[in-house]
Amino acid sequence: MPDDTHTDPSEVREIRINPVVPAESVLVATARSMRPKKAEELAPRDTRKHVETCPFCRGNEHKTPPAILTWPETGDWQIRMVENLYPVLGDDRSQAGFAFGLQQTIDGYGRHEVIIDHFEHGIAVHEMAEPHLAALFGVYQARMRQLFESDPRLKYVLVFKNFGPAAGASIPHTHSQVIAMPVVPENVDAEVKNSAAHYAKHHHCIFCALIDEALTFEATIYDRVSGAVRRKINVGQYVVERGEKFIAIKPFASRYEWEVHILPLAHQADYLDVNGEDLADLARVMKRTMARLDAVIGGAQYNFFLHSVPHDSQQQAHAPSYHWHLEICPRTSIPTGFELGSGLFVNTVNPEQAAERLRAVELQDGP
Numbered sequence: 001m002p003d004d005t006h007t008d009p010s011e012v013r014e015i016r017i018n019p020v021v022p023a024e025s026v027l028v029a030t031a032r033s034m035r036p037k038k039a040e041e042l043a044p045r046d047t048r049k050h051v052e053t054c055p056f057c058r059g060n061e062h063k064t065p066p067a068i069l070t071w072p073e074t075g076d077w078q079i080r081m082v083e084n085l086y087p088v089l090g091d092d093r094s095q096a097g098f099a100f101g102l103q104q105t106i107d108g109y110g111r112h113e114v115i116i117d118h119f120e121h122g123i124a125v126h127e128m129a130e131p132h133l134a135a136l137f138g139v140y141q142a143r144m145r146q147l148f149e150s151d152p153r154l155k156y157v158l159v160f161k162n163f164g165p166a167a168g169a170s171i172p173h174t175h176s177q178v179i180a181m182p183v184v185p186e187n188v189d190a191e192v193k194n195s196a197a198h199y200a201k202h203h204h205c206i207f208c209a210l211i212d213e214a215l216t217f218e219a220t221i222y223d224r225v226s227g228a229v230r231r232k233i234n235v236g237q238y239v240v241e242r243g244e245k246f247i248a249i250k251p252f253a254s255r256y257e258w259e260v261h262i263l264p265l266a267h268q269a270d271y272l273d274v275n276g277e278d279l280a281d282l283a284r285v286m287k288r289t290m291a292r293l294d295a296v297i298g299g300a301q302y303n304f305f306l307h308s309v310p311h312d313s314q315q316q317a318h319a320p321s322y323h324w325h326l327e328i329c330p331r332t333s334i335p336t337g338f339e340l341g342s343g344l345f346v347n348t349v350n351p352e353q354a355a356e357r358l359r360a361v362e363l364q365d366g367p
């Protein structure tokens with residue numbers, strides 16, 4: 001926390017540039033007048049254990065397309081994967097992409113699948129047992145691998161989760177989605193290209209550098225005129241949770257108030273390269289991070305998504321410079337016209353203070 005005595009550290013108003021994607025900047029403005037819609041206006045999430053009419057609950061398997069895979073493979077399923085009934089991309093059409101003047105389309109070829117994360121209808125991630133979460137991360141990996149191997153046209157497999165109505169989850173039963181596509185999403189592409197440019201210039205991975213900074217770096221900023229300490233930044237303050245193999249960090253330029261990223265501590269570009277044992281540590285860091293978020297926000301509703309190196313012709317070239325990660329973006333407010341119109345995210349909670357509050361949560365150790 002800044003130890004500046006001249007101004008209230010809770011009153012911050014500055015534009016922070018995302019170090020990986022500089023085009024993405026955030027206005028951190030903690031003044032009340034900037035505050036968009038508050039959390040209490042968001043719809044509550046469904047916390048029931050079993051819902052008779054829910055197509056994703058056990059006993060209603062006939063209401064979904066047949067399972068692509070289940071875990072465990074025999075006996076009562078705990079995780080179940082099916083085709084999406086309303087896919088945004090599908091493989092059943094042959095129409096080619098067309099270009100008309102400045103307006104271009106690419107054929108909507110791909111796959112869209114749903115993973116029912118848990119047989120319990122409204123269970124939150126931090127309530128799932130660690131071995132269950134590790135199995136879920138394993139299912140993500142197994143399906144990504146199968147999809148990439150099934151069709152060389154697929155360049156990217158996006159795994160994401162919308163949890164709670166505030167995060168756009170249309171079915172309340174806890175689930176994740178997998179979208180395999182023939183193009184690399186623009187935000188991933190920007191990360192990949194910018195981190196490659198950073199690597200060409202500095203010969204190291206920018207994500208590894210950010211982790212090192214988070215673990216070790218300290219900086220003091222002096223006033224240029226008086227020489228007085230204007231601000232002291234202890235970058236270790238961005239660490240939210242640390243495991244043996246993974247770390248959870250509050251990004252300096254967080255777009256969302258409670259945004260947290262989880263990354264492998266050792267350099268790794270492709271999520272497919274995580275070995276089975278390490279998934280247990282990922283599950284532990286994830287569970288603890290989500291428990292912290294849930295305790296601070298009070299029933300976190302969020303999106304999370306997995307960013308991994310694209311499987312395109314540049315995959316090998318990007319292996320040393322890109323670093324896969326999980327971005328967790330809790331939804332505590334609704335974007336305002338200012339944000340949509342300017343493209344500038346507004347964050348009303350100082351990221352340093354947010355990280356401190358997340359770290360301060362006392363967690364009970366459990367499986």
Ligand SMILES: [Zn+2]
Pocket residue numbers: 050051054055056057120121122173
């Ligand atoms: Zn259900």
Ligand SMILES: [Zn+2]
Pocket residue numbers: 205206207208209266267268321322323
């Ligand atoms: Zn790295």
Ligand SMILES: [Zn+2]
Pocket residue numbers: 191307325327
């Ligand atoms: Zn990312």
